[in-house]
Amino acid sequence: MEATGNEIALLEGAPLFGGMEREALEAAYQVAYRRHVRQGEFFFFQGDPATTFYIVQEGRARLSQLTPEGHQVIIRYLGPGNGMGIIVALSDTVYPLSAEAVTDCLALAWDADTVIDLMERYPRLALNGMRLVAGRFRNLQNRYRELATERVERRVARALLRLARQTGRRTDEGVLLDLPLSRQDLGEMTGTTLYTVSRILRRWEQQGLIASGRERVVICNPHGLVTIAEDLPEPE
Amino acid sequence: MEATGNEIALLEGAPLFGGMEREALEAAYQVAYRRHVRQGEFFFFQGDPATTFYIVQEGRARLSQLTPEGHQVIIRYLGPGNGMGIIVALSDTVYPLSAEAVTDCLALAWDADTVIDLMERYPRLALNGMRLVAGRFRNLQNRYRELATERVERRVARALLRLARQTGRRTDEGVLLDLPLSRQDLGEMTGTTLYTVSRILRRWEQQGLIASGRERVVICNPHGLVTIAEDLPEPE
DNA sequence: TGCTCTATTTGCGCCAGCGCAAAGACGCAC
């Protein structure tokens, strides 16, 4: 695949390729291919053989897991530069979760074999991979702890702040979470129900912390949310 | 360090070294050192700089995380052949959790630099590492999902079954979980309180599923526990 | 054997959060 300057920049920005020489980045392009996925469609489903690793170029995707009983849990959201399937593509099993495009997406894709080849050729890539997985792991561990020890309200506040960091866009109302986000989605992110999320958001809206509509949340007072998330003393 | 036949066997059995040639195993020994840690003492504490990677040789250890509020969460238990610190030792940060010896422990230890050297010399080691981390990650993801969607009783049943698989020892009463295990510990493993665990175990004891004492649990009817863990239909 | 320390059990009151059901609001397509 022919690399454009833009795309090289994307790779440079992607954590997996950080700090690699230009030559390596271009080599990686040679063996990548592009994949479009329309909003609502899937990159892959939980249970599919894990053959491909992706880096999102445009759009937003989300990773979710389905329980045997049919409950869904949203693991995380991805934006440009983020990779998905790194971990599993290297360990030849099946995808343990599904990846859905929440907006139209364009992604770069590599076959697992290709990634392994690249890693042998460029040890830095393997090291980056390790480091990345380590970070992801720590992250999940923290969320596990959070889920085990904290109340729903705080978990929801944290989820919103995380999303703001990832996908927030400044507007005159406040920080808009720039992706379709239902109460149900938030429930699946925080291990609660859409009802509880609805009640919590409503209360925050009345307190002026957020503004929200159908599948839309704007954070008006980030500091207020942080106060809830971290349980700081209320300002008088 | 001089390798004994026994110790080579341990390494062969450790997932990280699986499938490696004898020469590599011996090379790994050359650069390892031994560390004893007495019951109740720690290999390392959450927040220490992550410099060392361990493989448990004898005894049992457990990894736990402390929340800012002082709640503890037990992440998992380790036995002979299991490694700890793999992930972090490779990504030069601090340990995100503490490792405590729950019985007297002997472990093999490598400095992070040494591990990286070895991985460059023996690519198979790096690949094993990746695969291992991937497995660990999937595991945690499942537990996260479990915590998000399942009731306490089922989580406790699963925790016991996991422990049985790891540390179970057949006795004439049933499968003994061969490590000191308080109600509090089980609570910290499953995101609940010691009171709730106590009530649940008591009920199971009356139903003949388990026998338990002070820091001791024996599973008398594993299938009964599986029934609870998986919510199979009750046998009539 | 008795003492002490820690783990466990259990009564009790309480409340966060669940989840049904029904009504309301919003966005989209025709």
Place this chain on the structure above:
DNA sequence: GTGCGTCTTTGCGCTGGCGCAAATAGAGCA
């Protein structure tokens, strides 16, 4: 604009699980 489908809100009743407090039971030690 009208209608439809989906998302959101909210009343209501319920219950799982929390956590204090106090009693009880083991385990180890002198």
